[in-house]
Amino acid sequence: MTIAIARTLEDVQAQHGCVLVPTMGALHRGHRALIERAASIADAGQPVVVSVFVNPTQFNEQSDFDSYPRNPKRDHRFCAEAGATCIFEPALETVYPADGSVRPPPLPEAARLPGLEDAFRPGHFSGVCQVCRRLFELTRPVSAVFGEKDWQQLVVIRALVSMLELNIEIVAHETIREDDGLAMSSRNELLGPNHRRRAIALARAMVEAGRHDDPKEAEHLGRRILLASRIRPDYFCVRDAETLLQPSPDRPARVLVAARVGVPRLIDNAPWPGTRIPGC
Ligand code: AMP
Numbered sequence: 001m002t003i004a005i006a007r008t009l010e011d012v013q014a015q016h017g018c019v020l021v022p023t024m025g026a027l028h029r030g031h032r033a034l035i036e037r038a039a040s041i042a043d044a045g046q047p048v049v050v051s052v053f054v055n056p057t058q059f060n061e062q063s064d065f066d067s068y069p070r071n072p073k074r075d076h077r078f079c080a081e082a083g084a085t086c087i088f089e090p091a092l093e094t095v096y097p098a099d100g101s102v103r104p105p106p107l108p109e110a111a112r113l114p115g116l117e118d119a120f121r122p123g124h125f126s127g128v129c130q131v132c133r134r135l136f137e138l139t140r141p142v143s144a145v146f147g148e149k150d151w152q153q154l155v156v157i158r159a160l161v162s163m164l165e166l167n168i169e170i171v172a173h174e175t176i177r178e179d180d181g182l183a184m185s186s187r188n189e190l191l192g193p194n195h196r197r198r199a200i201a202l203a204r205a206m207v208e209a210g211r212h213d214d215p216k217e218a219e220h221l222g223r224r225i226l227l228a229s230r231i232r233p234d235y236f237c238v239r240d241a242e243t244l245l246q247p248s249p250d251r252p253a254r255v256l257v258a259a260r261v262g263v264p265r266l267i268d269n270a271p272w273p274g275t276r277i278p279g280c
Contacts, residue, residue, distance in 0.1 A: 003080040006049075006088045012138050015086050018047035020141035022132060025052040026069035026186035027078045030176040034145045037173045039083030041143065050079045051088040051135050053095060057104070058127030067263075069189045088139060095134050104130040108159030110152065110244050117152050117267075120234040120258065128153060129160050136168060143169035149176075149183050151254055151269040155244055175268070177203070181280040187264035195262030201229035202268050203277045205236065206255045210275025215247050218255065218272065226259060233259040238272050247272075 006012045019038040023031050031050075038048045052075055059065040072089070079087045096102050104126040111125035112118050118125060136144070146154050158170050176184050181203030182196075191199055209222035215238035222236040236257045240247050247253040255272040258265065270277060 003076065003084060004086040005076070006086055007090060007094070009094060009138065012049075012088055012090070015047045015049045015088065016140040018042075018049040018086070018139055018141050020135065020139050020144040021048075021050045021084070022135050022144065022146070023050060023052055024054045024068065024186065025075050026071055026189065027052075027075050028184045028186060028188075030147060030149060030184035032078065032082045033176045034147055034173050035079060035082035035084050037171065038143075038145045041145075041171065046142070047086055048084045049086045049088050049139055049141070050075075050084045051090070051139065053088075053090055053131065053135070055095070055127060055131040056092070057096075057130055058124050060121050060124060064265075067190065069186050088135075090138070094138070095131065102130065102134050105133050105160065105164060108156050108163055110159050111156045113244050115235055115237060116239075116244060116256065117258065125153070125156050129156065132157055132160065133164065136166060141168055143171055145171045145173055147176075148172050148174050148269070149185070150267065151241075151256060152244060155242070175270075177277065177279065179279050181207075181277045183266075183268045185264075185266060187266060190264040191262055198229045198231060199261045199266060200280070201226055201231055202257050202259065202261075202266060203270075203280045206257060206268065206270045206272070207275050207277050207280045209236070209238070209255050210270070210273045213273045215253070215272075222255065222257070226257075231259045231261055233257055234265075241271070 019042045021034045180200045205222040205225040209218035212218040241252040241254045253272045256269040258267040
């Protein structure tokens with residue numbers, strides 16, 4: 001299976017009108033599901049582009065950026081096998097020209113909500129919105145596929161697209177998990193065996209929290225389960241699935257968690273209540 005490799009502005013022009021899957025590489029089965037979804041919704045002849053770019057502006061710590069797993073050769077093979085027609089691997093200067101003209105866009109409200117990512121990774125969503133707008137500008141997709149694994153990011157990107165009045169359909173794909181319930185993540189590669197075992201507490205805590213239909217009790221129970229595994233979460237909370245504000249009984253809700261487990265910081269989420277995760 002051959003795959004085009006685009007690196008420059010000129011290369012990527014041939015991909016306009018594509019279905020785009022934005023990634024930071026170190027691809028795993030979660031990304032694969034997104035690429036397969038993209039291939040399944042693409043019309044005949046429509047390019048299916050996977051962008052691989054480790055975006056420096058969304059990292060809070062240089063060490064996290066430096067240690068982020070990278071494996072370009074394996075990524076190429078992976079994209080081709082999953083049905084992509086092009087892999088877009090831009091150089092830093094292609095995404096962010098030296099003249100500083102690519103600025104972060106205005107930030108949607110959902111990116112700045114207290115108690116979620118912004119409280120622990122200030123500036124993260126500014127970088128995410130900056131790179132997504134730039135990737136959209138470079139690849140001009142008709143649709144773009146994002147994972148539910150990063151639920152707040154999904155909500156923020158939808159809001160960004162609507163705010164900028166971009167004509168791009170945002171397609172959400174469900175979270176792909178390991179057999180024991182751990183959500184797949186490039187950062188899982190950084191877990192040692194002991195932390196890998198403990199990391200399943202994230203999924204277990206969400207499932208247990210899903211047995212309660214009072215959000216405060218659910219949050220309390222989830223945090224207790226994490227602490228019992230010596231995991232101190234940045235947050236473990238129940239929020240409205242669409243607005244990420246406090247939940248109300250008549251609207252869909254999600255439980256969202258972020259925690260450092262050893263070196264990597266892991267995030268996950270699931271529908272709440274009645275949370276079901278196979279393997280947990
Ligand atoms: P990343 O390379 O981590 O920036 O992720 C690129 C895309 O893959 C994002 O839309 C993520 O939400 C999605 N993604 C990452 N892990 C998973 C997973 N386990 N299941 C589904 N989508 C995922």
